[in-house]
Amino acid sequence: MAAAQETVLQIDLNAMAHNYRFIRSLLKPETKLLAVVKAFGYGSDAAEVAKFLEELGADYLAVAYTNEGVALRNAGIETPILVLHPQPINFKEIIDRCLEPSLYSPRILRAFAKVAKDQNQKNYPVHIKFNTGLNRLGFWENDVDFIVEVLKPAPELKVKSIFSHLAASEDENEREFTLGQISNFKKIASEIKSKLGYEMMMHQLNSSGVLNYPEAQFDMVRCGISLYGYGNDPKFNKELKPVASLRSVISQIHMIEPNETVGYNRAYVSKGYEKTATIPIGHADGISRNFGNEKGFVIINNQKASIIGNVCMDMIMVNISGIDCKEGDEVIIFDKDHTAEDAANLIGTISYELLTMVSQRVKRTFLR
Incomplete structure (x- = not known):
């Protein structure tokens, strides 16, 4: 799977075929x-x-x-x-x-x-x-x-x-x-x-x-x-493969000093010298404002980066202090390893809502 160079929803049709066949295996032939x-x-x-x-x-x-x-x-x-x-x-x-x-x-x-x-x-x-x-x-x-x-x-x-x-x-x-x-x-x-x-x-x-x-x-x-790819139960989830992966990139990195603020309404205040990254995806793309203020996170180079401040319409900011990364690096919002269900649990909702909230302006790509 090629690394994302922009915000993209990747649809793995191979995973869907696996899920389809698993479901069929549970059914009578007729x-x-x-x-x-x-x-x-x-x-x-x-x-x-x-x-x-x-x-x-x-x-x-x-x-x-x-x-x-x-x-x-x-x-x-x-x-x-x-x-x-x-x-x-x-x-x-x-x-x-x-x-x-x-x-x-x-x-x-x-x-x-x-x-x-x-x-x-x-x-x-x-x-x-x-x-x-x-x-x-x-x-x-x-x-x-x-x-x-x-x-x-x-x-x-x-x-x-x-x-x-x-x-x-x-x-x-x-x-x-x-x-x-x-x-x-x-x-x-x-x-x-x-x-x-x-x-x-x-x-x-x-x-x-x-x-x-x-x-x-x-x-x-x-x-x-x-x-x-979701079975509403851990024992069934392990038999299924999530089809959708939502990915983006780091647009810009900032170094901020102690007590600087990030985002609208100055909702996040830095605790020291910190490094932040701005990602081109926001609530107009399906990232609920409920993920803001460190309730949610993204994955960058296999490490969690907390979403800081309020989620903007077209952007989120994340704390990348201690993460080795650079502008242009891929960001994972959810995928088969860090699933939409995992993300949904952080804000008390369900995978259905996160999946269906992904805006139609987000580019779709397909694997098969």
Whole structure:
């Protein structure tokens, strides 16, 4: 891996292939794998990642919003794409671009059925989302009769899958609750299949669900964060390889005297003669201000350099006293050894947030 000469997010597709194959190794041969590529592919590059996952053999892709699915179609992606959180204003475009909507409420179901009928569709694939305890999106168990009432006389729609989402699949302390969700989902699935009179796919497991509840694979699983190298558990993290590495360079080095201040609001005061480095990455690039004032650090020549003062929009300053380095040297914000999860723990957040916060202005490079 070449040293960074500017701020860059390096995407290791070889690592993604490893993660994909590890996940597949946990699945039954007949279980389909849906790869989640929302939020620019968890902060990487949705189109490049989706193309690669398509090559690897992913059965489905999923995005949150319609425009994300449209961008993938524009990039030439042909794999079925599930839109997890569509809005009625997008329904015609969903049909035009052969995207498959999650229908999660009476309002959304009625609205999509009307658009599909107006567009003269027949058996258009839709996915029905049920709420089994996350209490975010989804029909309730007692909505089954309403759903059947709308769908039975509607030849324009065909249910491709029914699905739900686990609330705490990574938390062993919530195992009883999770098993209750799984049991409830089975009951709902049996009822709706019986009343509609045909089979459809079932899926409920997310990444942690795949790792912790293999008995609930059903017909398909939905994997997001695990494809990008994180398993929400040390025993699974060791089986996965982080895909994204965020790197930058030292722009300038300063020698400062005792009691000099660094950065906005003079937030850092030097304790003696110190050496600082300025790095071209800031909160506009995804480095939270919470990392400032020595809560976070970067790696320079295998040594930790604390972030000092307030994080600026386009820059951070770090203390390099005692570190042998020079202007132009590489700086690691996170990589496979100093992971996004490690960095996230410093400020009480999660790897998902750090990964997806990386700004689109940061250059992406790919290894494969």
